[in-house]
Amino acid sequence: MVRVLLNAPKQVRLGQVFDIKLLISHPMEPGQRRDAMGQKIPRDIINTLRCTFNDRLVMQADLFPAIAANPYFAFTAQVAESGILAVEFTDDHGVTQREQMRIEVL
Amino acid sequence: MNALLIALVLLATPVHAADLHSGYADESKAIQAMQDDDDANPAQLWVLQGEQAWDDAPAPGVKSCMECHGKIASMKGVAARYPVWDAARNRAITLPDRVNLCRTEKQGLPALGRERETMLGLTAAIGKQSLGLPISVATSGPLAEIGAQGQAVFFQRQGQLDLSCADCHNDLAGRSLGGATIPQGHPNGYPLYRLEWQQLGSLQRRIRNCLTGMRADTYRDDSPEMQALEVYLAQRANGLKIETPAVRP
Numbered sequence: 001m002v003r004v005l006l007n008a009p010k011q012v013r014l015g016q017v018f019d020i021k022l023l024i025s026h027p028m029e030p031g032q033r034r035d036a037m038g039q040k041i042p043r044d045i046i047n048t049l050r051c052t053f054n055d056r057l058v059m060q061a062d063l064f065p066a067i068a069a070n071p072y073f074a075f076t077a078q079v080a081e082s083g084i085l086a087v088e089f090t091d092d093h094g095v096t097q098r099e100q101m102r103i104e105v106l
Numbered sequence: 107m108n109a110l111l112i113a114l115v116l117l118a119t120p121v122h123a124a125d126l127h128s129g130y131a132d133e134s135k136a137i138q139a140m141q142d143d144d145d146a147n148p149a150q151l152w153v154l155q156g157e158q159a160w161d162d163a164p165a166p167g168v169k170s171c172m173e174c175h176g177k178i179a180s181m182k183g184v185a186a187r188y189p190v191w192d193a194a195r196n197r198a199i200t201l202p203d204r205v206n207l208c209r210t211e212k213q214g215l216p217a218l219g220r221e222r223e224t225m226l227g228l229t230a231a232i233g234k235q236s237l238g239l240p241i242s243v244a245t246s247g248p249l250a251e252i253g254a255q256g257q258a259v260f261f262q263r264q265g266q267l268d269l270s271c272a273d274c275h276n277d278l279a280g281r282s283l284g285g286a287t288i289p290q291g292h293p294n295g296y297p298l299y300r301l302e303w304q305q306l307g308s309l310q311r312r313i314r315n316c317l318t319g320m321r322a323d324t325y326r327d328d329s330p331e332m333q334a335l336e337v338y339l340a341q342r343a344n345g346l347k348i349e350t351p352a353v354r355p
Binding site: 003005007021023025027068069070072074 | 145146148150151154155301304305
């Protein structure tokens with residue numbers, strides 16, 4: 001489990017476009033570097049990021065090396081009903097982590 | 107004797123007292139924005155961990171920080187007045203020292219290294235409670251002497267490049283070193299997130315970083331030179347606002 005900061009308004013007006021900000025604590029090891037012994041450090045990045053609202057896809061991204069550690073994502077969305085905003089990401093170890101919060105439409 | 111005192115007081119005055127400013131002012135707008143927005147500042151990941159570490163018992167049957175001190179908000183102003191003089195131990199103690207003293211004496215736990223995640227988290231979370239408060243470290247009493255020792259270290263030329271801290275951070279502050287602007291070198295944002303480190307780091311780490319760049323021997327965290335330098339840097343930055351946790355390139 002890595003530390004995740006998911007930030008979006010808890011309440012929005014109908015039709016309001018709002019920001020979703022996501023900060024993930026992750027080394028994002030690019031796979032090109034070598035350690036002190038000259039051995040390649042295996043690639044370890046978050047390779048897929050999905051954001052859903054009530055299980056409907058909002059945003060999906062395929063990620064590649066050369067993204068700095070502790071990546072930050074910001075995007076916008078608009079929802080028509082109250083529900084659960086969830087982000088899911090998978091790293092090169094195949095571990096998937098999910099973070100979610102509830103958004104109320106006023 | 108009086109003349110000597112006056113000379114000492116003059117020496118202790120920062121060279122750039124009129125133009126005291128945080129490294130924040132030397133950064134690009136992008137980095138300033140990253141620091142200012144809690145949602146984008148990666149150091150927040152450590153702050154949250156530190157707030158959790160404050161509330162939780164560190165081991166079964168051991169009192170948490172909160173059980174003695176109350177909510178972490180009670181730490182407001184603490185980071186602004188450290189390092190302080192500890193009369194009982196007859197030495198200056200920094201904020202990480204204070205955390206370790208609580209751990210070893212009150213909680214019966216081993217001391218933590220400066221760069222351990224828990225230490226960085228706790229000092230970042232405690233420091234953040236003083237966000238915006240001016241640094242106000244004592245410059246009289248026993249700390250005056252320690253500060254003077256630290257000042258001597260600050261002005262001491264050392265390493266293969268024969269540089270002192272003052273050469274860059276007093277005389278050349280605001281000029282360029284490679285692509286970066288040389289800051290005045292104030293400790294008002296530590297522990298801070300350095301993009302080059304891609305993680306949070308302590309003031310001690312930053313100082314070691316500089317010393318390595320000067321091709322000088324580094325000081326150990328608990329060496330008298332490091333302690334004195336930390337006291338001097340804080341006294342030199344008196345009046346600057348705390349920015350913990352800051353972001354730097």
